[in-house]
Amino acid sequence: MQNKYHKDDDPEDLSTELFLYRLISEKGMQDTFPNVVIALRIYLVLMVTNCSAERSVSKLKLIESRLRTAMTQERLINLATARRSALH
Numbered sequence: 001m002q003n004k005y006h007k008d009d010d011p012e013d014l015s016t017e018l019f020l021y022r023l024i025s026e027k028g029m030q031d032t033f034p035n036v037v038i039a040l041r042i043y044l045v046l047m048v049t050n051c052s053a054e055r056s057v058s059k060l061k062l063i064e065s066r067l068r069t070a071m072t073q074e075r076l077i078n079l080a081t082a083r084r085s086a087l088h
Contacts, residue, residue, distance in 0.1 A: 017040055021037070021041065
């Protein structure tokens with residue numbers, strides 16, 4: 001029997017859900033457990049969707065904080081320039 005797992009996919013490194021999904025698919029048991037297959041597919045996709053959303057929010061926070069920092073520096077430069085102009 002040929003193993004369909006990649007060389008790097010050690011069953012101990014896989015999540016239980018992914019291992020079960022792959023096992024059911026490999027053994028051709030989708031017809032025996034159709035609801036389990038559907039539930040596993042939904043669960044496996046939801047984890048990726050959640051990570052993508054969290055990553056996007058995290059990136060937005062980084063961009064926002066960089067913009068605030070840049071704006072603060074610009075304001076400081078303008079204040080220093082205005083003060084220097086006022087003194088002369």
